Amino acid sequence: MSGALTRRTLLAGASAAGLALTLPSAATAAEPTAYAAFRLVRTRPDTPSVPEITLPAGYTILAGTRYSVASRAEYYTFVTGPRADAVEVTVRWPGVAVETVIHQDTHLAMRPDAADGDRFSFTLPVRQTSADANHPTLQVWSIPENVPGMNWRIEHNDPDRVAGPWTSVPWPAGEVRSVVHQLVAANYICHASGLVATAAAKGHRWVLMGFETNNTLHADNPPHWHISYNSGRDFSAKTHNPHLWLDREGRNFYNGMDVTGLGRLRYYVGDPAPMYDFIGDANGGRGNLTCTMTLRADGGIDIAPPTGPAYAIAAGRDGTLLAEVSVLRDGAPWLRIATVDRVRFGVTAFEVTGLADPGESVSRVLRYDRLTGVITR
Known part of the structure; x- marks a missing residue:
């Protein structure tokens, strides 16, 4: 699992859609809409596939094929919902080992599920004002x-x-x-x-x-x-x-x-x-x-x-x-x-x-x- 690495402020700052589920959340509806992208990097490149992604209530995967993309090496997607510094995201990707999760230029800490080897979770900051502000993630x-x-x-x-x-x-x-x-x-x-x-x-x-x-x-x-x-x-x-x-x-x-x-x-x-x-x-x-x-x-x-x-x-x-x-x-x-x-x-x-x-x-x-x-x- 990865610790924190940070990078640039030069820039502020997608083709298979994943399945997004929702769970209850304490996010406040009054918060402005924000965006966050993340990349799931596979341990070994292989045939592109799509993971199951579970989000709290009020958060969704941004619509459009350019915002959810599978390649041999990774899968990336964009989340939108109320602005929050810590949104819990759960991923289940059967048969696929994930090396790390990237957001902007940071490696996010991954938490494996002890009961399901194909499942893990991480905390995603959702605070960019537009999808394009997530360029550094990609x-x-x-x-x-x-x-x-x-x-x-x-x-x-x-x-x-x-x-x-x-x-x-x-x-x-x-x-x-x-x-x-x-x-x-x-x-x-x-x-x-x-x-x-x-x-x-x-x-x-x-x-x-x-x-x-x-x-x-x-x-x-x-x-x-x-x-x-x-x-x-x-x-x-x-x-x-x-x-x-x-x-x-x-x-x-x-x-x-x-x-x-x-x-x-x-x-x-x-x-x-x-x-x-x-x-x-x-x-x-x-x-x-x-x-x-x-x-x-x-x-x-x-x-x-x-x-x-x-x-x-x-x-x-x-x-x-x-x-x-x-x-x-x-x-x-x-x-x-x-x-x-x-x-x-x-x-x-x-x-x-x-x-x-x-x-x-x-x-x-x-x-x-x-x-x-x-x-x-």
């Missing part, structure tokens, strides 16, 4: 860096957790592998080019994100990633939000950039995609240039700040972006980056090789809770 991603000017996260995708649209398409193995190389490369470029420092000085930030394959609150497909710019502290500010679509060899082939006030701007290989800071009236009210991104013929991305050398994420030695990526500075080889994400062990390893200066070579291991993404060391 998200399995880590935040290697959150500093002024830069917010970077890595999504940890497991084929046994797929949900929503990902259940009807082939597993995107190449894209899942490549996106982590490219996120690490983009982080190096944003720092070395001065983009992070410039954004921080304005109270702005760059945001690096991959994609999720298990979250029905966010149907995050097809495979893509982001090098986004918030002209403020978060996505409530005016934003340039590129969606960089990936093919099976990890190549970027389309940039659908959502821009506040303009909708989606579409860019393809060779099309310069300028991004601005929304300060002042220049460039049609979009402000000052922050950088220009251009998709490359090799599937990489040229990233050019307004001043100083241009950088690029480029294909690796095999001509794809699957096993590794190259990073260019002013057109010359600078770094080679390869990563491995062992999602079932909670370990991501980065190997950075200095091509211009071997002294820049470094290895890093990121250890995280494999079920929440919370970095442990």
Whole structure:
């Protein structure tokens, strides 16, 4: 049984319905309606199935297939009812061993039923103001860096957790592998080019994100990633939000950039995609240039700040972006980056090789809770 682990406040903050029963409760009807999601993580992945869930009177399972989801690795669902800090939930799942229960980024304590080995209970806080505020329950991603000017996260995708649209398409193995190389490369470029420092000085930030394959609150497909710019502290500010679509060899082939006030701007290989800071009236009210991104013929991305050398994420030695990526500075080889994400062990390893200066070579291991993404060391 699990103790408490807690994680992020960055975000506040589903396809077989379970059977929910009700029992008497002392919940006060005058309390506002609240929501809570939980994930039942199986000890071993197997054929998806649905447990029996018993709730106190006044609480129900939220209707809709996106709110009750079975995968090989787990089952998640959403509860709604009067706001309460402690709602007793009982689960009976014949023949299925449950490793842990996740709510937000916390492992909830499980209490086995001595008279029934298939039954257990736990205490669920039901206090979120909307279903969407339960995103962290479903998200399995880590935040290697959150500093002024830069917010970077890595999504940890497991084929046994797929949900929503990902259940009807082939597993995107190449894209899942490549996106982590490219996120690490983009982080190096944003720092070395001065983009992070410039954004921080304005109270702005760059945001690096991959994609999720298990979250029905966010149907995050097809495979893509982001090098986004918030002209403020978060996505409530005016934003340039590129969606960089990936093919099976990890190549970027389309940039659908959502821009506040303009909708989606579409860019393809060779099309310069300028991004601005929304300060002042220049460039049609979009402000000052922050950088220009251009998709490359090799599937990489040229990233050019307004001043100083241009950088690029480029294909690796095999001509794809699957096993590794190259990073260019002013057109010359600078770094080679390869990563491995062992999602079932909670370990991501980065190997950075200095091509211009071997002294820049470094290895890093990121250890995280494999079920929440919370970095442990």
